[in-house]
Amino acid sequence: MNGERKLVRTATGSGKWFPGNRIELQSMIRHFMDESHPPPVAGRITGIISPHAGYIYSGPVAATAFKAVRENIETHSIPDLSVVLGFSHRGNFRGVALMDGNTFSTPLGFAPLDTESASFLSSADPRITLDYRPHIGEHSAENQIPFLQTVLPDTPVVIALIGSHEPPLIDVLSTCLQKLSKKKKILVVASSDMLHDPSYERVRKTDLATLKKVASMDIPGILRSWDFTQQVFCGISPVVATMQYAIQLGCSKAITLRYRNSGDDFPESRGQWVVGYGAVAFPVAA
Numbered sequence: 001m002n003g004e005r006k007l008v009r010t011a012t013g014s015g016k017w018f019p020g021n022r023i024e025l026q027s028m029i030r031h032f033m034d035e036s037h038p039p040p041v042a043g044r045i046t047g048i049i050s051p052h053a054g055y056i057y058s059g060p061v062a063a064t065a066f067k068a069v070r071e072n073i074e075t076h077s078i079p080d081l082s083v084v085l086g087f088s089h090r091g092n093f094r095g096v097a098l099m100d101g102n103t104f105s106t107p108l109g110f111a112p113l114d115t116e117s118a119s120f121l122s123s124a125d126p127r128i129t130l131d132y133r134p135h136i137g138e139h140s141a142e143n144q145i146p147f148l149q150t151v152l153p154d155t156p157v158v159i160a161l162i163g164s165h166e167p168p169l170i171d172v173l174s175t176c177l178q179k180l181s182k183k184k185k186i187l188v189v190a191s192s193d194m195l196h197d198p199s200y201e202r203v204r205k206t207d208l209a210t211l212k213k214v215a216s217m218d219i220p221g222i223l224r225s226w227d228f229t230q231q232v233f234c235g236i237s238p239v240v241a242t243m244q245y246a247i248q249l250g251c252s253k254a255i256t257l258r259y260r261n262s263g264d265d266f267p268e269s270r271g272q273w274v275v276g277y278g279a280v281a282f283p284v285a286a
Contacts, residue, residue, distance in 0.1 A: 007101040009132065011146075013139040014107055018055040018146060022107040028055060029150050032063035033070075038257040043283030044076040045069055046181075046249050047188040047242040049214070051277035052086070052143040052235070057262050058193065058277040064258040065279035066147040069187065073152075076286055080184035081114055082148050083158045083177060085238035086141030086191040088134050093163035096173050097131040098122060104142070104159065108149045114156035117180060121158070124176040127169060134161045140191045140235060148189070155187075162237040170237055174244035181249065190242035192235025194276030200263035206232060207276035211256045214280055219243055246282035255281045 019025040032055075050065040051058035073079075098118045103110040121128050135141070141159045148157060162173065177188060194207045210232045213221045219240055226232050233239045246254075257279040263270040 006103060008103050008105050008110070009099055009101040009113070009135070010105045011142050012137050013142060017139050017143050020107055025107045025146060028059065029063065029146060032059045033067050033150070035060065036064040036067040036258070038064050038068035038071065038279070039255065041068055041072055041255050041281050041283050044286045045072045045187065045281045046251060046284050047190065047246045047282040049190045049192055049239055049242065049278060049280040050144055050147070051193045051279070052140045052191045053193055053275060053277065057265070057275065061258050061260055061277040061279045062144070062147055065281065066151045068257050068279070068281050070151045077185060079152065079155055079187040081117055081158065082152060082155050082187045082189060083160065084141045084144045084148070084189045084191060085241055086138065086161050087235050087237055088138050088161055088163065089140065090138070093134050095127040095129055095163050095169065097129060097134040097161045097163060099135050099159040100130040100132050104145060104157065106146050106149060108146050111145055111149050112156040114158050117156070117158050117184065120180055120183070121176050124179060125172050127172055128176060134163065135159070144189050144191050152187070162241065165237050170241045170244065174241045174248065177245045178248040188242045188245055190235060190238040192233045192239050194234070194261070194278050195230070195232055196234065196273065196275050198271055198273060200261070200270040200274050203261050203263065203274045203276050206230070207259060207261065207278060211259060211278055211280070214243070215254045215256055217243060217247060217252060217254060242282065246284065250284045251282045255283065257281055
């Protein structure tokens with residue numbers, strides 16, 4: 001940077017959503033990855049869905065998505081760029097907010113933020129802006145970064161929050177990502193948990209039906225099943241944007257890599273609050 005001061009953004013969920021100690025976080029992710037056994041994925045993985053809850057809850061499912069990416073790059077080239085799509089749990093805002101800065105700090109070290117790609121996206125449409133404010137205190141996107149640091153340690157990142165569920169905004173983002181993909185090979189990470197409900201049976205039944213729609217790339221069916229009282233994906237915008245992007249690149253079928261919910265690993269949550277977690281890959285022909 002030759003004298004220029006680097007702007008470092010820091011994971012605000014460190015010590016809350018995942019361990020704040022480097023060795024402890026490394027050990028946890030390594031354990032999750034070692035215990036993950038995703039099915040083989042034919043073709044190059046161009047996008048994934050990964051959950052974003054506390055690592056003790058959703059970490060094993062998230063690790064399966066990233067283990068699939070690790071295995072995929074053994075036969076396909078390493079992405080030039082990872083784009084993480086999240087949203088704000090605190091409410092809607094206008095447009096898509098890209099995290100500004102040069103690096104993103106977690107207990108595992110510094111992840112380089114791709115300022116060139118962020119500038120390309122923000123100049124492609126006025127609804128996409130460099131704006132750190134929605135990222136303050138928001139975990140949906142940043143919880144994916146330690147996994148990316150583990151699997152793609154040298155790959156720069158763009159971290160984005162989608163401000164609303166409006167179809168025109170999602171269309172704009174997926175189209176701009178497709179334009180960027182002509183310059184760089186991109187892995188898009190959709191950060192989303194699945195249904196939240198007291199009933200274990202309802203969560204499992206609903207989530208499995210949703211994953212069938214994802215597998216067939218049935219975006220209209222997913223949108224018809226979603227509303228604010230039944231959020232089949234709590235990150236519906238990141239999921240739909242990633243699916244649209246994958247379709248534009250030629251993906252015709254998604255692969256469900258793993259599904260569990262909090263009631264599977266914490267039976268005491270059944271009847272109180274159960275959250276679904278799904279890992280999905282979107283491959284395209286190499």
